[in-house]
Structures are given as C-alpha cells and as structure tokens.
Amino acid sequence: MTDIQISPRQTILTRMASAARTAGRSPEDVALVAVSKQQPWEAIAPVLAERQLIFGENRVQEAQERWADRREGLELRLIGPLQTNKVRDAVALFDVIETLDRPKLAKALAEEAARQGRMPRLYVQVNTGEEPQKAGVSPTLADGFIAECRALGLPIEGLMAIPPEGVPPGMHFALLAKIAARNGLTKLSMGMSGDFETAIAHGATSVRVGSALFGARTY
Ligand SMILES: *Cc1c(COP(=O)(O)O)cnc(C)c1O
Secondary structure, three states: OOOOOOOHHHHHHHHHHHHHHHOOOOHHHOEEEEEOOOOOHHHHHHHHHOOOOEEEEOOHHHHHHHHOOOOOOOEEEEOOOOOHHHHHHHHHHOOEEEEEOOHHHHHHHHHHHHHHOOOOEEEEEEOOOOOOOOOOEOHHHHHHHHHHHHHOOOOEEEEEOOOOOOOOOHHHHHHHHHHHHHOOOOEEEOOOOOOHHHHHHOOOOEEEEOHHHHOOOOO
16 A cells, blocks of 8 residues: 655645635745744754745744755745844845835845845735734835835835734735735735635735644744
8 A cells, every 4th residue: 555645735735726726826826935933943854855945934043043054045035023133134144025114124124235235025014904013014104115115226026914813814915915906016925824725815926834834833
C-alpha cells in the first residue's frame, strides 16, 4: 500500500487555487506568504524544502536572526509594525514592507532607501475596522496618505489589512479592494489561516498564512 502524504502547504495551495477559480480568477495571481514568525526551525525547514519562496515575519530582529544567513533566493516580507528606529535594518533585510501606515515612517523609509540605495516594495496598511489598538491608516485618510507617500517617491505596490476578530471579514476585504482600485493599486495583501478563501474571493493577490501551514506558534 502506498501512503501518499499531502503536506499542509499542498493542501493550502489546493484550497487557494480552488477559491481563485470559483472567483473566476487565475490561481497564479494569488501568492502564498508563509508566516514563519514564532515558529521553530523544525517547522519551517520542511516548508522551505517544498520550495516555498515567500516568507512573512512580524519582527525585524527575529527575522534577522532567522533569515539573515539563508535569505538567498527568498522573498522576505515584513507584516508587523515597524518602528522608525528599526527602519535601517528593515530596509536592509526585507524585499517587501507591508506595514507602512504613517507619515513619519514614510519619510524615514524614503531617507533610508536613498542612503542604502535599496528600496523595498511597499504596502500601505489600512485599519479597515478603525480599531484604536490596531496599526494602519484609517480608511478615510488612506487616499491622502497614499498620495503623500507617492510624493516622497515611495513605490507603493498595494494595500494590506488585518480585519477585526470575531466579525465576518468580507466587508473589510471589500473595503480594502475599493480603496486600492480608486488609487490605482493592484496588489492586495489580505487573508490569514482562517479566512484566506474569503479574501481571495474579494481579490487578494497574496494571503498570509501561519498556523494552518506550520501549526500553532510557540511563544
Ligand atoms: C501572525 C500573522 C498572520 C498569520 O496568522 P495565522 O492566523 O497564523 O495564519 C498573518 N498576518 C499578520 C499580519 C500576522 O501578524
């Protein structure tokens, strides 16, 4: 008897492809960002061995420790809040920063990118639920902030959001898609382990999946 092992990653990719097709989209238009934060290397290594190339991290220092010596050929994305005193390290390490959400950070990124001659691709984080404890620019201020970033010469590639917990996320994904469309942005980072299929239905071009891929995080 042959025991065919289907990895968690393969299962997620299959679900992503099916969600894309259901929405009349092409599976190739949705990327899987493997959120490796707080995961032991034993959990990450098998996923890397399956040729997963895009990884998401929420802390600059943790990402440096994990990836600095083995980032060749990989795309690293920062998906957690960025303090201005970490901008230098973040610009040096990450290919994509998804959490640009305030003018002070925009200015710091523009200055540091000029200094290093290296500019990560950028996403503006939108606080679609207007939750006071959550990072992200308010939806009503998003258009102005995107314009401000562009005036600084920052290459804004798309938008990112983390919907509030405990409510259906669909309207938050739809709001993010609407803000992106009216600002001429085509990339949408939205959807996590519990809701990535809904996010794909609403136009996600990348989903950030952690626990469904690696198992529960170790703290
Ligand atoms: C941790 C994290 C994720 C992954 O969450 P899971 O529910 O484990 O898939 C996605 N996005 C952000 C911003 C995160 O901090």
